[in-house]
Amino acid sequence: MVFVDVSEGDKPAFEAREVILGQRAGNDYVIESGLEVGEQVVTNGTFKVDAAAQLSDKLSMMNREPGSGANQGAHNHGDMETDDDEMNDSEMKSMEDHSGHEIQKDLDVLVPEYLKLREALSNDDFESAQERITVFSEEDFGDIEELRAEFKSISEMLIARIEEEGYEGTLFKQYCPMYDGGSSWISEEENIQNPFYGTRMHNCGETVEQLN
Numbered sequence: 001m002v003f004v005d006v007s008e009g010d011k012p013a014f015e016a017r018e019v020i021l022g023q024r025a026g027n028d029y030v031i032e033s034g035l036e037v038g039e040q041v042v043t044n045g046t047f048k049v050d051a052a053a054q055l056s057d058k059l060s061m062m063n064r065e066p067g068s069g070a071n072q073g074a075h076n077h078g079d080m081e082t083d084d085d086e087m088n089d090s091e092m093k094s095m096e097d098h099s100g101h102e103i104q105k106d107l108d109v110l111v112p113e114y115l116k117l118r119e120a121l122s123n124d125d126f127e128s129a130q131e132r133i134t135v136f137s138e139e140d141f142g143d144i145e146e147l148r149a150e151f152k153s154i155s156e157m158l159i160a161r162i163e164e165e166g167y168e169g170t171l172f173k174q175y176c177p178m179y180d181g182g183s184s185w186i187s188e189e190e191n192i193q194n195p196f197y198g199t200r201m202h203n204c205g206e207t208v209e210q211l212n
Contacts, residue, residue, distance in 0.1 A: 001059075003049045005040040014042060014049050016059040107167050110135065114158055115188055121148060121195035122202065148179075148196050155185045159211070162186070167212050176205040186211070 003014040019034030035041070042049055117132035126144040133147060136154050141147040159173060175184045179196035187193065192205045 002035065003042040004035070005042070107162065107165060110158065111162075111167060111169065111171070111186075114154065114186065117151065117154075118185060118187065118195045119193070121151060122193040122198055124198040144198075151185070151195060152180060152183045155183070159184060159186060162211050169212070171211045173208045173211050174205050175208045178204060184208070 002017050002019055004017050005012075006015045007013045017034045019031045022030040022032035113132055113135040117129055117136075120126075120129035120132055121144070124144065126147070129144065129147050130141065133141070133150065133154075137150055139150065141150065162171065170188065172187050172190055173184055174187050174192060175182065176194055176196055178201075179194075183196055185195055187207075190207050192203050192207070194201055194204045197204055
């Protein structure tokens with residue numbers, strides 16, 4: 001899924017699109033349908049746009065069957081408008097002009113980097129976590145707590161993608177009921193190493209299920 005720029009005038013607006021993956025090209029996949037030549041998609045600030053879609057009960061990474069009727073038709077998913085202070089100029093400029101085929105990062109690339117990010121957060125290693133999260137986000141984070149909040153969104157979207165596409169390695173979905181009303185993450189081990197509280201509450205949480 002991608003978010004396509006459908007803005008008119010000065011008000012940013014985005015449309016969620018399902019895309020069909022084609023042939024694999026190294027660590028990437030060619031997208032065969034779902035985008036038109038010249039359309040722009042969000043490549044930075046995706047989590048913010050997706051969160052706006054979820055709040056509006058529209059098609060999103062975590063809401064594939066919205067109750068508002070926005071999922072009618074192949075590409076008529078409804079537009080998500082964002083306030084000016086939610087999408088700044090740098091995020092708008094980060095949208096790429098896809099004049100050819102869109103390339104999407106493979107889970108074989110994302111999952112190992114995600115697991116290193118989880119480990120860094122579990123150990124309260126802000127410097128390492130800052131380095132690892134650049135695979136998923138280009139935003140600047142002032143402290144480790146801001147980074148953990150972003151990690152929650154990354155985890156939700158990665159879990160949804162793994163559940164939909166599958167993954168060859170052994171992964172576990174784990175859950176902490178205390179962080180932000182309840183938060184999930186992915187681990188390669190069953191034992192708990194909480195990335196949201198780090199060394200303060202290292203073993204807080206439970207293994208919910210094996211994802212594959």
